[in-house]
Amino acid sequence: MLQTRSETRQFRDWSATCSNDGTCWAFGFAPDFAAGWVRIALPPGPDARPEVAFGYWPDSDAPASTAVGLQIDDRAFPATLDNGGQTPVGRIRSDTIPLIDAMAQGRSMTIKGATTQAVSLNGAAAALLWIDEKQGRLGTTTALIRRGDRPASSVPVAPPLPTVPVAPRIDQTGFGDSGQTLPATLRARREVGDCLKESQMSGIGDGVSSARLDARTVLWAVACGSGAYNLTHFWYLTGPDGREPRPVALVGTAGPGANPVMADNTTINGAYDPETRTLSAFAKGRGIGDCGALQTWAWTGDRFALTRESSMGNCAGVPNDLWPVAWRTR
Structure with missing residues (x-):
């Protein structure tokens, strides 16, 4: 069985990511922040076949x-063509192995469409070789780069996904995104007071929302200023009467904190959905949302556990549903 952890590596003009479930992606991008990209995706296991978009x-x-x-x-x-419009996505539907061989050995690659866009091949072979190594494909008939005579059956199967138990739904009467009064215990915290002042200055108002998580726990969100396309929140847990306030611990694949340069209970464009019991965040790298980080946590009954995380560091027009997924769970 394949044992893996989420990891991303840079290989000159290409990057590669492998998820905790063994799926790997390699991305090549147009130079100088132009809008053009090529993605190779390969699930784990002996029967997997690479997909190119x-x-x-x-x-x-x-x-x-x-x-x-x-x-x-x-x-x-x-x-x-998958879709038209401003950002068309093309897919290679035929056997992709000849294309991947050409990428590994070629000198230049160009996207052809209504217009053309060059994408560097510098680092493509190294990124694909790293994926072969991570998935245990080296020397097998299924390898992307270093193929051999070992049968496909020798490729490790995908590891089991971690299981996150989700707490049952609970009535939200009296809670929500409007008309909420922040408990005095939270309002007295210095960083919360600063957030409320920033929200007033930004025209957000009090920017306070709440949700009942269970009979003993209430979730509070305090808006803490906004930019053109990003809204910051601080998240806290209290008892039903506002006692015992504590910051929510939001842990991502890189460790505590949804944002490494901000407090651990901070989200960008965060929201809680009481129907699914999930707290989500979308930190946008720019307004159209083609780069940044997407994270989701589920309430288990005693904490918020990470259930999914994807990110894209290059602002090159990649739709967020095609970003590499560093972490996912059952």
């Missing part, structure tokens, strides 16, 4: 095109 932003003045594909040196690899 790519995207770009066509010139708004260019005529629409349904003919998309990748060109590596003098070889063309046709693709089908």
Whole structure:
């Protein structure tokens, strides 16, 4: 069985991420922050097959095109268009192994569509070789780069996903996003007072919301200022009467804290959903949301446990549903 942990590595112009479930992704990007990218995704296990997707932003003045594909040196690899609009996504539906071989050995790669966009191949082979190593494919017939005679059956199977027990739903009468009065025990905390002042200055108002987690625990969120596309919250737990206030411990794959430069109970664009018992955050790298970090935690009855985390460090137009998932659970 494959034993893995989430990890990301940089290989010159390419990056590679492997999740805790053994799935791996390799990304190549257009130079100088241009909008163009190529993604290779490979689940774990002996029967997995690599998938190739790519995207770009066509010139708004260019005529629409349904003919998309990748060109590596003098070889063309046709693709089908997943969606049109501002950020089309192309997928290679045929056997992707010849394409991956061409990427590993090629000198140049270009996305072809309504317009063209070059994507560097510098580091592609090293990123794919690292994935082979992480998934136990080296020397097997399923390897992306270093293939051999070992049978596919020798590739480790995917590890079991961690299980997060989710507490049952509970009535939310009297709680919500409006008309909430923050307990005096929280209002007396210096950082909360600073947040409330910042919220008033930003025009958010009090920016206080609450939710009942169980008969003994209430969740509080305090808005702490906003920018053009990011809203900050501090999160706390108290007893039903506001006693015993304590910050919520939000732990991500990099350790405590949803944001490494902010307090551990901080989220960007955070929200709690009492129906699913989950607290989510979306720290956007820029307004269109094509880069940043997405995290979700579930209330287990005594803590918020991380259930999913994905991130994208390059602002290149990658839709967030195609970002590498560093962590997921059952």
